[in-house]
Amino acid sequence: xxxxxxxxxxxxxxxxxxxxxxxxxxxxxxxxxxxxxxxxxxxxxxxxxxxxxxxxxxxxxxxxxxxxxxxxxxxxxxxxxxxxxxxxxxxxxxxxxxxxxxxxxxxxxxxxxxxxxxxxxxxxxxxxxxxxxxxxxxxxxxxxxxxxxxxxxxxxxxxxxxxxxxxxxxxxxxxxxxxxxxxxxxxxxxxxxxxxxxxxxxxxxxxxxxxxxxxxxxxxxxxxxxxxxxxxxxxxxxxxxxxxxxxxxxxxxxxxxxxxxxxxxxxxxxxxxxxxxxxxxxxxxxxxxxxxxxxxxxxxxxxxx
Amino acid sequence: xxxxxxxxxxxxxxxxxxxxxxxxxxxxxxxxxxxxxxxxxxxxxxxxxxxxxxxxxxxxxxxxxxxxxxxxxxxxxxxxxxxxxxxxxxxxxxxxxxxxxxxxxxxxxxxxxxxxxxxxxxxxxxxxxxxxxxxxxxxxxxxxxxxxxxxxxxxxxxxxxxxxxxxxxxxxxxxxxxxxxxxxxxxxxxxxxxxxxxxxxxxxxxxxxxxxxxxxxxxxxxxxxxxxxxxxxxxxxxxxxxxxxxxxxxxxxxxxxxxxxxxxxxxxxxxxxxxxxxxxxxxxxxxxxx
Numbered sequence: 001x002x003x004x005x006x007x008x009x010x011x012x013x014x015x016x017x018x019x020x021x022x023x024x025x026x027x028x029x030x031x032x033x034x035x036x037x038x039x040x041x042x043x044x045x046x047x048x049x050x051x052x053x054x055x056x057x058x059x060x061x062x063x064x065x066x067x068x069x070x071x072x073x074x075x076x077x078x079x080x081x082x083x084x085x086x087x088x089x090x091x092x093x094x095x096x097x098x099x100x101x102x103x104x105x106x107x108x109x110x111x112x113x114x115x116x117x118x119x120x121x122x123x124x125x126x127x128x129x130x131x132x133x134x135x136x137x138x139x140x141x142x143x144x145x146x147x148x149x150x151x152x153x154x155x156x157x158x159x160x161x162x163x164x165x166x167x168x169x170x171x172x173x174x175x176x177x178x179x180x181x182x183x184x185x186x187x188x189x190x191x192x193x194x195x196x197x198x199x200x201x202x203x204x205x206x207x208x209x210x211x212x213x214x215x216x217x218x219x220x221x222x223x224x225x226x227x228x229x230x231x232x233x234x235x236x237x238x239x240x241x242x243x244x245x246x247x248x249x250x251x252x253x254x255x256x257x258x259x260x261x262x263x264x265x266x267x268x269x270x271x272x273x274x275x276x277x278x279x280x281x282x283x284x285x286x287x288x289x290x291x292x293x294x295x296x297x298x299x300x301x302x303x304x305x
Numbered sequence: 306x307x308x309x310x311x312x313x314x315x316x317x318x319x320x321x322x323x324x325x326x327x328x329x330x331x332x333x334x335x336x337x338x339x340x341x342x343x344x345x346x347x348x349x350x351x352x353x354x355x356x357x358x359x360x361x362x363x364x365x366x367x368x369x370x371x372x373x374x375x376x377x378x379x380x381x382x383x384x385x386x387x388x389x390x391x392x393x394x395x396x397x398x399x400x401x402x403x404x405x406x407x408x409x410x411x412x413x414x415x416x417x418x419x420x421x422x423x424x425x426x427x428x429x430x431x432x433x434x435x436x437x438x439x440x441x442x443x444x445x446x447x448x449x450x451x452x453x454x455x456x457x458x459x460x461x462x463x464x465x466x467x468x469x470x471x472x473x474x475x476x477x478x479x480x481x482x483x484x485x486x487x488x489x490x491x492x493x494x495x496x497x498x499x500x501x502x503x504x505x506x507x508x509x510x511x512x513x514x515x516x517x518x519x520x521x522x523x524x525x526x527x528x529x530x531x532x533x534x535x536x537x538x539x540x541x542x543x544x545x546x547x548x549x550x551x552x553x554x555x556x557x558x559x560x561x562x563x564x565x566x567x568x569x570x571x572x573x574x575x576x577x578x579x580x581x582x583x584x585x586x587x588x589x590x591x592x593x594x595x
Contacts, residue, residue: 139520140520144528144551145562243440247439261440288435
């Protein structure tokens with residue numbers, strides 16, 4: 001297991017390099033940051049100074065090498081918007097995103113697994129029908145519209161919760177629900193399908209034959225193994241969660257990395273975008289690794305391969 | 306939990322029901338989009354200062370002249386939604402086709418050639434799978450600008466790996482099958498094997514995946530528009546209407562809500578149709594997740 005983890009960590013820099021390179025090239029194609037950060041009154045000398053400072057007079061491959069050289073020293077450059085180290089700008093907002101994504105993910109898992117279990121136990125009954133249909137409707141829901149609906153209902157009409165921003169625990173409720181609903185429908189359907197599939201396995205029949213109650217078998221034998229497909233799915237969907245975070249943070253003006261990325265991209269703040277993309281990619285890669293290891297812990301059958 | 310605990314019942318909503326209902330909704334939307342000039346009561350871009358932000362006919366202050374009300378520029382919302390369906394459906398279908406083509410070709414090469422091809426293509430697909438597709442799309446739209454063609458390109462590129470994975474796995478397992486091995490032994494060329502034996506086998510699965518992907522593409526396009534990275538402003542797309550409406554929630558909530566409703570109805574229809582289609586192709590997969 002440790003050897004596997006080590007092997008995965010060795011490949012990691014390669015995929016990170018790919019991500020960084022693609023981002024760099026795409027950003028350099030988008031136009032000149034100098035035009036955005038100096039207004040029309042700027043003198044040619046100012047333009048020349050900034051161009052030289054950002055190494056924009058060099059060919060793109062050389063720019064990339066300079067960028068890489070600074071990068072391995074942990075230096076992404078100064079943020080053009082905030083005039084502070086880019087990595088610092090990103091890390092300051094990472095907490096907000098982790099808080100939001102963590103709450104949303106937890107909500108989605110707890111609610112999703114419970115509902116999925118209900119569906120599986122009462123398969124093709126009314127409860128299953130209602131929940132499964134709602135899940136398919138949920139898959140069809142644009143998350144930003146859900147956010148807007150929640151704002152209208154709980155903030156504008158009822159006045160219970162704030163419309164946007166961050167502060168106390170009341171601020172996180174609506175964004176967390178919005179983000180959770182992106183993953184929730186699939187979690188319900190996966191749990192349902194995998195519990196149903198596992199219910200027919202030999203070890204389940206054996207446990208029933210031993211005389212264990214249905215509930216006991218369901219919770220202690222079926223559920224743990226059923227979580228494995230769910231974990232694989234969540235591993236893949238961490239990217240989706242991060243993407244959902246961009247939209248959710250924008251709707252609710254939540255101070256996180258997602259919204260920072262959006263504004264930085266439109267402002268051509270290349271250092272911040274690069275730092276953000278790398279932080280997101282590292283986060284996703286490490287989460288994926290953790291998920292894989294967790295799966296090995298849960299299901300001994302995977303460990304043997 | 307043996308079979309005695311989880312009694313299977315005949316599902317209330319079968320695949321026929323799903324395909325009819327979903328297909329009906331999709332067909333309706335496509336017809337509306339095609340015949341938009343005949344169906345829409347007004348020009349979707351015609352502004353009227355005296356008719357700004359009129360609520361729908363059933364709300365207080367609404368008038369039957371504008372069934373679904375008007376937006377902040379006095380444009381008829383019903384007409385804008387009808388015209389908006391054109392771009393949403395066009396972008397959704399075209400970007401699906403593009404990513405299907407791109408991904409299937411990549412998956413075929415990786416699965417058929419194997420070796421180094423497989424390593425490069427599938428590792429790239431894995432890497433992109435883990436990265437937020439919307440972030441990639443935002444980056445690329447920011448670089449290229451938001452025209453319909455660019456949007457189709459960007460959305461296609463951001464999801465090619467879904468097809469690549471499906472086609473790769475299918476190619477690998479199909480190559481082991483006797484009829485493919487036989488064809489190869491008889492000296493059939495790669496092109497012959499791919500066109501006559503591999504691709505026809507993949508059509509059912511690819512049809513299902515593609516159908517469900519159209520739904521994702523429509524959602525993705527509206528999300529980009531909402532973030533201000535879709536087609537430029539006056540253009541009537543559902544995402545644009547929703548984005549404009551969401552800044553006027555206090556005074557005119559119906560603008561955002563009706564656009565949201567239009568999106569969810571179409572996407573739900575596509576999903577329903579796709580799920581029914583999947584059950585038809587693979588009966589075991591009932592309500593399995595994507």
